[in-house]
Amino acid sequence: MSNWQVDEDALESIVIGAAVLGTGGGGNPYVGRLRARKLLRAGHAIEVVALEDVPDDWSLCTAGGMGAPTIAVEKIAGGSETTDAVRALEDHVGQRIDAILPAEIGGGNSIEPMIVAANLGIPMVDADGMGRAFPTMPMITYFIYGISPFPCALADEKGNRIVYPQGVDDYWLERLARSSAVQMGGFVGCAVAYMSGADAKRTAIGGTLSRARALGDRVRLARAVRDEDVLDGILAATGGRTLFEGKIVDVERRSTDGFTRGQILLDGFDGDAGAQMRISFQNEYLVAWRDGEVVATVPDLICMVNREDGEPITVDRLRYGYRVAILGVPCSELLRTPEALEVVGPPAFGYELPFEPMEVVR
């Protein structure tokens, strides 16, 4: 599947797949799903181009919403914010953007690039900069591998546009952009990571939208056909393995500096009867210990799904009594290099643990 179109059916699957790949975080896709569906029903097309098919000389950027999700569910987008941010970036660099390169496949942020691509009538690339969800902007392969976060453009629904032409680094950009976002009403469209097609092929994780779609397809199939085991379907689509099956017996959760942190405890059943698993999280699931031994750590994906129907369990829905399966999915090799692990490895989240690929931990 090199070039394809997102239709309503694919959209439903991507929403589910992106929630699984969101590893407990990534935000709620409900509003984004309705917006994308409205565009599709109005006759817009969402064309997807494979990463390897992107010409080297194309101009690309990422586009998405920035700000507080709690504001975005009350002040629903006007609809043109992110598109306007891309136009502001285009005006600044004096180049048309040829395709939208998604930032994050996990959770709600997977939908916004489709909306922008549909509005601008340009394709989106089947790739992203995480292959999952992460809590902050610097945790993205584009910046890790040297793409400049500048120029960056913001736009609100009122007609304000801001371009940051030049700056120190991605940390500075995040500070500056977030304070502008507050003045602009708390949630804005953002276009950033302006790069060439050649840069994208070097720094992006390819095939992630197709992967989310295939994953969602399998979950939906398993729900429709009783005989199909939903976990087998998810594992087949992601190349992961089941780390644990059990019941949540304790949830500890606290909210600090805008992040939800905590840990959960599971008692095993079936093949895992008698064993315990502990998982710690910060917006996303980060480290899993089985009877005290580390079995998976960030940046590998630790996904939690309802054992019965494959429904992904997000951090805000965790509670005692859920029967779940914990799935480990190897992350992209682009997240496993020394320079990437410095930004997205266990120490970056405060764990003094070495990263060991989940395939070698047994």
Added chain:
Amino acid sequence: MRIGIDVGGTNTDAVLMDGATVVAKIKTSTTADVTSGVVTAIESLLRSSGIDRAELRAVMIGTTHFTNALIERRRLAPTAVLRLGLPAAASIDPFDDWPADLRDAVGGRWRLAHGGHEFDGRELSALDPAEIARIVRELVSDGVESLAVTAVFSSLTGETEQHVARIVAEEAPQVAVTLSHEIGRVGLLERENATAINAALRPLATTTVGSFRRSLGELGIDAPLYLTQNDGTLMSADMAERYPVLTFASGPTNSMRGAAFLSGLPDALVLDVGGTTSDIGALVHGFPRESAVVATFGDVRTNFRMPDLISFGLGGGSIVRGEQPRLGPDSVGYAITERALVFGGDVLTATDLAVAGGRAQVGDTALASGVDPALARRGLDAMRAMTEDALDRIKLARDPEPVIVVGGGSILVGDELAGASRVVRPEHYEVANAVGAAIAQVSGEIDRIEPSDDGRERIIERARCAAVDRAVANGAVPGSVQIVEIEDAPVPYMEKRMLRVRVKAVGELTDVAAAGSVA
């Protein structure tokens, strides 16, 4: 003295209470028009207790009537949504995610206009009275009779929506107006949906509440009438006419509140076993724990405060099949007194197994003597397994908790349950829902986002005071008001630190406390 009534799909239950004492109780069939069943119940209570109706201080009714009207798509008004928030809030249309048949049933008309606020209270865009007046005239000429008004961040300030209400009152006084800030909390689409549902139910609410009022008058009762809300508190009949949607799901809440009251246990699990299904929920400080999951009614997402419930298909009338007996999910329902074996019928039900297994004595126990005792035992084991599974799923921690069992089908439940520290069967368990209505209180709620500069303590204190004031405005005795819920959470991803705070206060109803009947 006061009367509490719970109108369910099958039964109308009613109690007459004097302070904490149940003086009389009755279970009667729900009637299609709702009102005549209520009248029958009240007449029966008055007759059996022999009290003077002048002693009645309040009548409280919990009803599923409005929920059912929505689910059955009947008697809904031609309704329009007016959303204020342009140039924001234009990317998803009102009614977008409604089932097509429901959208058609209410007409599904909508307009977007300028107005609304930012998260920090700044004006998002200026309200244009001429724009609103033009829209109202258009909608009226399209046949709209009821209007739902939703402004962005109206839960911070209802100013914009109130201004619109004044314009409608001038342009089209015959149109009923529902303002979203009086219905729900932050979350535009869900609040707008709830507001639109309310608007669609307004004419039915006027008729129904009017007919309740008239019936009370004909019975010679001049005590004030209240309806129960889904959070276990009351609203006056006048309010209920304007906010029928707030009665949604009050049934399970009443039953859990009644269970807490009758057992004296404010923190426990409540298992309500009916004729077809059972509900299990958790009490926290005497109120149902609320669900974190979005509540849907008639397949429409709303932001209602719903009790966190797990329902499973076990009830007194559940039909039993097979040698390794499967129970339900179908049930003989209200026909149990004709169709179950112990009542002379020919259908093997869960109740028959309970009788044959020696757990209960209902109907003519001899009629169950033909049931194989081994089958009965396996059936009781299956019921226990279903119950224990649901019980484990509703709990938030591993420790055993007391379980209060109420409802007509509670004879199915044994005294030993894994995960239960004990099984409590309070007196009057079969009318716990009506008791819950009779003891309901009044509330006031605040939900706002503020800059954290002022300090968390002061922000919370201000919200507490505002919630208490709101409860008193709703009819609570000032001295009796207590804060039952405080939630605060930093708003994430914001450069400026913001705090979202939600406070709920409840207190005793003035009329009841004045009569000295509630401690």
